[in-house]
Structure formats: structure tokens, C-alpha cells
Amino acid sequence: MGAYEYGLGNYIEFFNEPVYWNTLLRTAVMSIFVTFVTLIIGFPIAYYIAKIARQRAKAGLFLLCLIPLWVSDLVRSFGWIVLLRETGIVSSFLQYIGLVDGPVEFLYNDATVVVGLVYTVMLFMIVPLVTTLDGMDDSLIEAGFNLGGSRLTVLRRIIIPYAMPGIISGCIVVFMLTAGSYLTPILLGGKNSQWFTEQIYEQFITRFNWESGAAFGVLLLIFTSITVWIGLRLSGQTLSSTVAKT
């Protein structure tokens, strides 16, 4: 190793090499997409648990949602591998019912990575949503219906605005977890999943290039922080009214 000097060389290297910032961009777009999908899938479930299920079923369903939290990331990803690989259960099942002729490989593509990531982060969306929706007075919804609102209007004008702090808080946590995840993209996406944390790991451990690895780490942090900040500004929330509250 040569002599050290201060400078922005490692950051300049990042911007000069398209592979690097493409990876960061890709990670960002995928993370935002995963956050969005998680919200769309999770919101009805949270609404069901908080508002529709009866008291006993409510606690049970909530606990069921938490089960994946108690199981290691590694085990969850392994489960998806067993299900989706070429010799896996889904592929065998499709052959059995005659939908496809040969084995199908479901692993190592972006869709699988999204499915796996949504699975991993789902409960971090559901928990804040259930907490917020639980605090909502049912009479607000009833009043909306009594005043002649359709289901869509009630959802759009009453429920979603009320749940906004929970939605934003869930989105922030989910986005940070997704952008920083390592295991799921690697195991389900294979070697060319091009996730930014993988790039950091490679710089550090494989190439032993700690300087640029450190630069990449800082860039990931700055980048995710900026995204969260933009999200907060767009939704008119603050950090203390969302994440810090729950």
C-alpha cells in the first residue's frame, strides 16, 4: 500500500466507473419498488387485522405476522430456494399438473429477488400500520359512510390520511432494510444480482480495497438518507412524527 493522502479520489473513482453507480441506481430503484409493493400488499392485511378481525383473531393474526421475524433471514431465503429452484417444489408441481414440460428455474431473476425481499421486510410494514390503524376511532369511518361516501372515498379521504404517519414510518424502515440487505439478493438473485451491499463486500473482503469500500459505504448511507428525506418532504411528515413515535 502506498502513502495515504487526503482527497476525494475514491469517490471520483465511483462516479467514473459506470458499473458502480449503475449498481447503486439499480439498488435504489429496486428498493423503492419493493417498498411500494410491500405497502400495497401489507395495507389490506393491516386493515383486516386492525379493523375487521375480531378481538381474539386479531391477536392471533398479529402473532402469525410476526413469525417470520423469529426465524433467521438465512432460513427464510433457504426456504425460497427450496421452493423455487429448478428441482424445487413449484417447478415439480407445475410439471406434475402438466403446465410445463421440463423443469423451470425460478431463481436468479429480479422478480424472485423482489418476492424474497418483500417477504423479508413485510412485517416491518404491517406492525406500524396496525398500530396506527388500531388507534383510529371506528366512528370516523362510520361517519364517512353516513355522509354518503363510497368505499373508495372513505379509504382515500379518511383512512389513508389517518394512517399516514404509520405508512411513512413503515416505508422508511422497509426502504432502509431493503437497501441494506445482503443475504436475500445474493441467495435469490445469484452472482449477478448487482446489489450495492454486495459491491461493498467485494471491495472489502475479496479485493481488499478498503478505501473504496469505505467510500461506497458512505455513499450508500448518504444516498438512503437523502431518499428518506425526500420521502418525508413529499409526504409532509417529519421524522419525529413517524418513526420516533412508534
Added chain:
Amino acid sequence: MSSNTNTISGAAVNPKPAAFNQVRFLRNCFTGYVVLFFIYLAAPLIAAGAFAFNDSMFPALPWQGFTLDWFFSDTEPKLGMFHDRRLLSGLSISFWVAIIVSVMSIIVGTCNAFLFERMDFPFKSFCYIMMVIPLVIPGVILGISILVFASDIANGMEDNWGIDIESLRPGLLLVILGQFSFITTITTLVIAARLKKFDIQLEEAALNLGASRGRILRTVTLPFLKPALIGAGVVGFLISFENFNTTLMLVGSDAPLTITMYDRMAKVGSTPVLNAVSFFLMIGSGLLALLSVIVQRDKN
């Protein structure tokens, strides 16, 4: 779950009777969606667990019959997890790391909780934010930061004074410190939430009755905090046991279980012994979760 269909009394029922069929249809759709969702939640876990009992060399269909070989067999082609020396050593390393991390983070977390709930000091909210931050920083970055920090200290020691501190190189000490750094945040939040509910008058009463500070802590405050302490301990233990991202960056030659499993998994042709380990972990964490639920319920 599926039997819920006709027992749900919706809060948001549309009162118009003409739309009754439509309401029922919508509600059935909703229930169906919820059932599908829980199948999605359960599917990978069931898949990972079930194939531990398949009498085959691969964790895949067809089903060859029930066996416990992947747990207990001691012969090579089907070496069970309880005879696989590397998996066992990973298991015991993970266990001890998790014990040390959870004990350390309960102690520090309790101190933190008292600090932030009871004390007022300059820059308190800044300190609070610094305390919460490890929770949102990606594990990989937390890992490399600690790695760089420890290595810089070790290098500086060696260059300037010729002292070689082996424990600052990647290894179990760094793994413990790395996990401790963010698990303490979690235990602090759990314990502080309980401490917030504590009625300070109880302490004042004990003080009036002539108890010393130490005695009050031992006989009044800590017993009140006990469920939170146990809950935080269980959560800390599990998170430490399952942690991968931070550990991966800091691990040396003694690999915890998650690292050993990952190494096997990355190789093609993993045997169902990994399913056996997965099953074992699921049962273990399930029991621990149950324990913490029971403890918390008793005291409430």
C-alpha cells in the same frame, strides 16, 4: 383462518341492503386475500422445515419417505446435524456469542433506559438520536465501520509501539462488539418503554419508608422491569443468533452457525442437513418466543 368467513362482523359495513350481496362478495374476496397472504408467509418456512424429514440426498421432491437421519445419522453420506462437527461448533459459538451479547446489552440497555427516562442533561435529544441510529444503519455498513475502526487501532498500536493486539483483528470479539452495538439499541427501547409506565411515587414511598437507593432498585424498580428485561434478553439472544450481515464482515476463523450455513448453502448440491438445521432453529426460536410471550403476559 378460513373459518373466519362467516363470523366476521365488519366495522365498515355498508348499511344499504340492496348492496348486501356485493358486500358479502367483497368480504369473501378480502378473506381470501388474507388467507393467501398467510400461505405466502408460511410457504418458505414449511418448505425449509419439511424436507428435513425427506429420505433423499437432495432437499427436493419426490418425497422418498420419512426419516430422522438428517438429525441423528452418524454415517457419512447422510451425516445428521447432531454428528456434523462443523455445524455443532457453529451452533455452540453462536450460542455463546448470543448469551454474551444479550447479557451485555441488557445491562447497558437498562442503564441507557434510566439515563434517558430519568435524567436531564445537555444534548439529550442528540444523544438519543445517536443511540437510535444503529437500528437504521445497514448491517453491512455497521460491520465494515467496526472492522475499519478496530483495524486502525490495531495497526496504530503495532506501528507505533510494536504491540500486536490479536483480538482487534476479525474474530469473535469484534463479532460480539458489532452485534452488541445495535442490539443494545433494541434492548434500550424495550426497557425504556416499560420504565416509562413505572409510577415514580412507588420509589418515593419506599424512600419515605427509609429504604436506601440500592434497596429500592433491587426490591421495587427492577422487579417491575423484570418482564421487559427478560423480553429484551430473548429478543437480543435471537437477533444475535440469527445475525448475518454484521457478523459476515467481522468473522474470523471461528464461524458462527449462520456463517457455516451460508458457506454450505452457497455450494451447489446442499443436502437436507441444512433443512434439519433450519427446522431446529425454527423450533428453538418458536419456543423462545413463546417463553417471552408467557413471561410478559403473567406480569401484565
